Amino acid sequence: MKDTTNWIQRWKDAQTGWHRDQPNSKLIEFIAYLQIKQGDTVFVPLCGKSQDMNYLLSQGFKVIGVELSDLAIEQFFNENNLLYSVDQAEQFQIYQGENITVYCGDYFKLTKQMLNSVSAIYDRAALVALPVDLREKYAQHLYSIISNDCRVLLLTLNYPQSQISGPPFAVDEDEVGALFSSGFECQQLQCFNDIKNEPKFLRAGVDFIEKATYCLHKTGE
Ligand SMILES: C[S@@+](CC[C@H](N)C(=O)[O-])C[C@H]1O[C@@H](n2cnc3c(N)ncnc32)[C@H](O)[C@@H]1O
Incomplete structure (x- = not known):
């Protein structure tokens, strides 16, 4: 079976079906929940070459991303005509542009x-x-590397996992609550079934695909 989570290879093969050429409408709709002002820095984990980073820059924010694939990062800078330099530090190559730093690693x-x-x-x-074991690690690591009072805008998907395999993996409200139960306040902002706009899931006969948006607030308590 093909390893769909061999991310470096997926970038080499241009198997990047998750990528969108426009900024995500939920980022635009709910960005105010982050309570940030111009000049503040937004961290975009597992950033790929997301246009959402461009949107954040256009709104006057600074961006820090992290991405495994150097190909993805170079495509991001080149396709958006952004100048950059590359440095090596510890276990990362650091791509530095104006108001944006992307850690490759x-x-x-x-x-x-x-x-x-x-x-x-x-x-x-x-x-x-990420698969379930890594999701727990992901949430714990996020908690350990961000400061108290940071807010997280989190977009998830939930669908019957038995009907189609991930990624993207199904993550329901209970799991989000459990992953961020300690040290975070968690508020679900929106959740709706969007199966009509998901042809791959429709073709596979999946019953529903819920798209949810959360605001997490790291309180540290
Ligand atoms: C599904 S894509 C999403 C990319 C981006 N967030 C977007 O919305 O377009 C996941 C990305 O995470 C990257 N990735 C996976 N595991 C990673 C890790 N441990 N560290 C950094 N990047 C990782 C992959 O290379 C891939 O580009």
Whole structure:
């Protein structure tokens, strides 16, 4: 069976069906929940070449991303005509552009020091890209590398996992609550069935696909 989570290979093969050419409408709709002001820094974990980073830059925010694939990062800078330089530090290659830094390497190796300027986090297709064991590790690591009072805008998907395999993996409200039960306040902002806009899921006969948006607030307590 093909390993769909061999991310580096997926980028080499251009198997990047999750990528969208427009910023995510839920980021635009719910960004105010992050309570950030111009000049603040937003961390985008598992960032790919997301146009959401461009949107954040266009709104006057700074961006820090982390991504395994150098191909993805180079495509991001080149396709958006952004100048960049590359440095090596510890276990990362660091791509630096104006108001944006993208760490090329493993999210799980990021340190709190690298994110000390971060005020908010935006997660689209990051948590749900990971299998269940890594999701717990992902949430714990996020808690350990962000500061108290940071807010996270989290987008998830939920569908009957027995009807189609991930990624993206199904993550329901109970799981989000459990993953972020300690040290975070968790508020679901929206949840709706969007099966009509998901042809792959429709073709596979999946009963529903719920898209949910959460605001998590790291209180540290
Ligand atoms: C489903 S894609 C989502 C990309 C982006 N968030 C978006 O919305 O377009 C997941 C991305 O995470 C990257 N990735 C997976 N595991 C990673 C890890 N441990 N550290 C950094 N990046 C990772 C993959 O290379 C891939 O680009």
